[in-house]
Structures are given as structure tokens and as C-alpha cells.
Amino acid sequence: MAPHDPISDQAAVAAVVTEYFQAWFAGDGDRVRTCLHPALAKRTPREPNKSLALEEDPVENLVAETASGEGTAHRPTQEVMVLDVFRGIATAMVRSDPFVEYVHLARFGDRWLILNALYWELDGNSEETG
Numbered sequence: 001m002a003p004h005d006p007i008s009d010q011a012a013v014a015a016v017v018t019e020y021f022q023a024w025f026a027g028d029g030d031r032v033r034t035c036l037h038p039a040l041a042k043r044t045p046r047e048p049n050k051s052l053a054l055e056e057d058p059v060e061n062l063v064a065e066t067a068s069g070e071g072t073a074h075r076p077t078q079e080v081m082v083l084d085v086f087r088g089i090a091t092a093m094v095r096s097d098p099f100v101e102y103v104h105l106a107r108f109g110d111r112w113l114i115l116n117a118l119y120w121e122l123d124g125n126s127e128e129t130g
Contacts, residue, residue, distance in 0.1 A: 004107070010082045013090045013105055016112045017080045020103075021096060025076035029067030033059070035114055037106070042117040074098050098122055 016035050023031030036059050046053040057065070078096035088107040094100070101119035105112045 004087075006085060009085045009090070009107070009112075012112050013082050013085060013092055014080050016105060016114065017082075017092050017094060017103055018078065020114060021078045021080075021094060022076060024066050024071035025074060027066060027069040027072045029063040032066045033063050036062070037108075037113040037115045040114060040117070042119070044119050044121065071098075 020032060020035040023029075023035065038059055040059045040062070042057040042062060043054045046055045075097040078094050081093045081095075083091045083093055090105045090107075090112065092103050092105070094103065099119045099121055101117055103114050104116040105114050
């Protein structure tokens with residue numbers, strides 16, 4: 001397998017993460033699905049000050065919630081920062097209207113897919129994003 005260009009890989013990772021968010025904002029479950037590995041693990045701490053419980057969103061739930069229009073009530077903007085790319089794995093951070101999210105991706109053939117996502121839902125307080 002030929003080595004991949006790190007600059008192209010960074011651009012491809014940013015494109016997948018941007019598409020994932022833009023599809024969610026648009027309410028397009030099929031587009032969201034194209035960005036995700038079937039074994040995606042998407043999680044957030046449920047009540048971090050009270051327990052170790054996590055809220056988990058499997059792929060099918062995420063696709064269905066997207067298709068129901070869950071993201072359409074939010075401003076469709078996000079800031080994507082690719083934090084690192086190493087060979088066939090990458091990590092990125094996204095700041096958007098409703099979330100701060102860290103995503104891990106892996107390259108499968110020529111496609112980058114999101115494998116893991118850890119997010120924090122914001123309450124609208126701009127000071128909470130930092």
C-alpha cells in the first residue's frame with residue numbers, strides 16, 4: 001500500500017467530520033451513516049458529578065435521531081480542528097452550537113470513518129465552551 005500524503009489525510013479527515021455535522025444539522029440520516037463505522041461508540045457522561053453512567057448512541061439510533069430532525073433546530077456551523085493524523089488513524093475536535101465533541105477516525109481503504117465520539121452537550125452558555 002502506498003503511503004498517504006499527511007496534508008491530504010488531514011483534509012480528508014476534516015471533510016468527513018464536517019460532513020457528519022452538516023448532515024446532522026440538515027436532518028439527513030443517510031449522509032450521517034456514510035461518515036460512521038458500523039461499530040461506532042458515541043458517548044457522553046450522563047451525570048458526571050453523581051455517577052459513572054454514560055449515555056450511548058449506537059449508529060442506528062444516531063441515524064434515526066438525525067432523520068427525525070434532531071439537529072435542524074441548531075445553527076449549522078462548526079469549527080473542526082484535526083488534532084493528529086498518524087498513518088491510518090486520526091483525532092479531531094469539533095466545537096459547534098450544541099456540542100464540543102472529540103472524534104477518532106480510521107482509514108478503511110481510501111475512506112475515513114468515525115469510530116469513536118465523546119461529546120459534551122452545551123447549555124447555551126458561551127463560557128462553557130472553554
